[in-house]
Amino acid sequence: MKLVRKHAIGHIDPMNKTSFYGLSYNDLELLLKEHQLNPYGARVLFNWVYKKRRAGLPPNLAQVTKKFLNENISFELPHVLKDQKVIQNHQNSTQKFLISFGDSRTVECVLIPFQGKYTLCLSSQVGCAMKCSFCYTGTQGLSRNLSSEEIVGQLLSTYHWLEDQGHNLRISNLVFMGQGEPLHNFEAVQKACSIFLSQYGLSIGKEKISISTAGYLPGLKKWLASSLDVNLALSLHSTNRSIRDELIPLNKAYPLEDILELLKKWPLGPKRFITFEYLLIKDLNDREEDAHLLAELLSNYSALINLIPFNPFPGSTYERPEEEKIESFQRVLSEYSTPAMLRKTKGEDILAACGQLSSLA
């Protein structure tokens, strides 16, 4: 059998099938062409697997293509090992999943209801190397990167779980804010995004996908040099160098000033902006003066500030500020032109909120 090009999708080994979910639309078309099969099969397959989310092979595929796929391509998805739910009201519940891969490694992802649709918070790595001091995942260290098929698999396994439960709400938004630093695994995240964006498959809008980074500058540079067009969110958390060093040790290698310098060149279309996340921690970065410094720092960016009150986790030494402190921080920001919103925390009862995910559940 003729091998497909390695740089595109890896070679096909009949003993070790290539995962369908790691193939972009272009990869699949190319693969079929290279094996003298009708490339239109790529459109039929993407529609069947991603739009209709059906199992098995589509009936309107040529026998010779079906034979090729059966012999060479795996449609195996990761398994949902555990699901946990926190109820906000009858129709509104945040759901956390523990997802297991072929090597028994696990990650968590979280499904968040919003206005009759869902946002899915995806993981990009098993654990994380960045050791942010406010983050439960950061206490685990990095076990390994997820492959693009494992990232896409989180979404499809979640969809199948929803359908098994009789829910037919759409997952309309994706955020890379689960376990891992997505830009530390840029190639796999980029490939997964190209699958999410494909007009023949899930067709999720570019403005509905966000990648959140702690400020991994090499990854930001790779992204800037690529054609990936989705939203960027930066975890900023403090304008003060030593406090940011404490919260995000990565800041010592790649200081905020260097990141902000690069972001001056970030291409943004009309009505697009960079989200700056700011974790509010009691007595550390929650003073009115901190709010003034934050707003002034971002005054020349097309920015949205997302305030996130700290979510405690087992063993954490930080605390969430009192409500009055959060309100006065917001009040100061409202005096400036950069819009700011307070993220309503959903799921803290089951450690499904921001910074609380773990592979150890």
Ligand code: SF4
């Ligand atoms: S906040 Fe993000 S980058 Fe930092 S340790 Fe946690 S998962 Fe990693």
